[in-house]
Amino acid sequence: MSTVPAILEQQAFLFADPMAQGGFKAKGEEYLAASLVFEGPSRGGALAAFPESLARELAANLLGADPGDEKAAEHAGDALGEFLNVACGHLLTTLFGTGPAFNLGSPRIFGFPSAVADLLARKSDVLAFEIDGVPILFQACFCAPFDPEEVANA
Amino acid sequence: MSAGYEILMVDDSRTVKGVIAKCLTLSGIAIASLREAGNGKEGLELARARKPDLIFADLNMPVMGGLEMIAALKEDASLRDVPIVVISTEGSEERIGGLKERGIAAFLRKPFRPETVKALVAQILGVQNG
Numbered sequence: 001m002s003t004v005p006a007i008l009e010q011q012a013f014l015f016a017d018p019m020a021q022g023g024f025k026a027k028g029e030e031y032l033a034a035s036l037v038f039e040g041p042s043r044g045g046a047l048a049a050f051p052e053s054l055a056r057e058l059a060a061n062l063l064g065a066d067p068g069d070e071k072a073a074e075h076a077g078d079a080l081g082e083f084l085n086v087a088c089g090h091l092l093t094t095l096f097g098t099g100p101a102f103n104l105g106s107p108r109i110f111g112f113p114s115a116v117a118d119l120l121a122r123k124s125d126v127l128a129f130e131i132d133g134v135p136i137l138f139q140a141c142f143c144a145p146f147d148p149e150e151v152a153n154a
Numbered sequence: 155m156s157a158g159y160e161i162l163m164v165d166d167s168r169t170v171k172g173v174i175a176k177c178l179t180l181s182g183i184a185i186a187s188l189r190e191a192g193n194g195k196e197g198l199e200l201a202r203a204r205k206p207d208l209i210f211a212d213l214n215m216p217v218m219g220g221l222e223m224i225a226a227l228k229e230d231a232s233l234r235d236v237p238i239v240v241i242s243t244e245g246s247e248e249r250i251g252g253l254k255e256r257g258i259a260a261f262l263r264k265p266f267r268p269e270t271v272k273a274l275v276a277q278i279l280g281v282q283n284g
């Protein structure tokens with residue numbers, strides 16, 4: 001899926017490479033995630049999950065700030081949600097063209113432990129990428145996206 | 155000589171407002187004030203309190219969305235000539251065309267580069283590039 005690396009590069013100067021199926025292994029850090037639902041000719045959802053430090057770097061790059069800056073930490077969730085919004089919008093255009101109109105919901109921001117990221121990476125509709133060796137996840141599906149409360153209640 | 159332009163950013167994302175602010179700083183265009191609103195209702199209130207030279211507007215916002223805000227601005231005789239740049243991930247040609255029929259000055263699809271914002275703002279405000 002070339003949309004995710006393209007948007008990361010254009011938006012935040014982050015260079016993502018796809019990981020082989022089964023190659024994802026979280027490195028122990030807590031993950032920050034954004035998810036949203038969309039509706040239009042088709043309905044579904046999308047999710048992006050980054051280790052927290054990389055989410056801060058994403059925010060820093062977007063804002064032209066230092067990753068260690070308090071501003072980057074404050075904006076990390078919003079920045080991840082914004083990346084997801086842009087990536088999902090472009091993905092839908094790639095899949096459906098410029099004819100159909102979709103409505104994207106507001107991103108929901110939440111976190112989960114790295115062990116949950118390892119489980120999520122096994123789902124067939126989840127793609128893994130790495131940015132400078134740091135693994136991230138992206139899910140786009142014509143279904144409801146991953147909900148951590150479902151895992152907690154399972 | 156203008157002391158600078160009054161810009162109003164209307165978006166519920168702090169990140170997007172931060173990115174626009176960064177782009178405007180990099181542009182070198184004289185900015186007298188850069189005000190922020192988190193939804194269309196706040197945007198209208200700020201615009202009515204002091205008329206901006208340019209408005210950046212998102213579409214999908216809580217309380218009042220961008221379309222409703224744009225319609226209200228165009229109905230207000232004192233504000234209908236304020237140029238509005240819509241910033242969105244919208245990809246539907248029909249919707250983008252509809253926005254232009256509503257009288258927006260430009261549509262900027264995310265992600266965008268600082269140079270694009272600079273050129274667009276300069277063109278809309280009639281700023282001479284130095």
